[in-house]
Amino acid sequence: MVKSLYELIGERIQSYLNQYNVSQKEFAEQINVSPQVMNKIIQGKKAINAMEIQQIAKALSISTDQLVGEVQPAAPITDPVLYMMGKTENEQTKEKLRFLDHIMEQMLRIKEIAK
Structure with a gap:
């Protein structure tokens, strides 16, 4: 099953949190969201908009490109x-x-x- 963009972003966020040794709860406080919302973002179960992506990337001290990643489809887009x-x-x-x-x-x- 192909992962959604939100699931991929969530995985990347969790990876950076692990790298920086920061808990989801601490990061949630840093970006002013509840721990429950942060958990949904990490799991890819919450659609996040461009402004939220920018805010998260800034808090992680990374670019939005690093957070979202480059999507290069291997086949023509049919969706x-x-x-x-x-x-x-x-x-x-x-x-x-x-x-x-x-x-x-x-x-x-x-x-x-x-x-």
């Missing part, structure tokens, strides 16, 4: 949401598309659980 994001230059529109993609993933998970 319509990802295709639209690639064609869109407006960051707010891209974030809205990411959020919609996240919601669709959650709906598919619920559908699988309901079976």
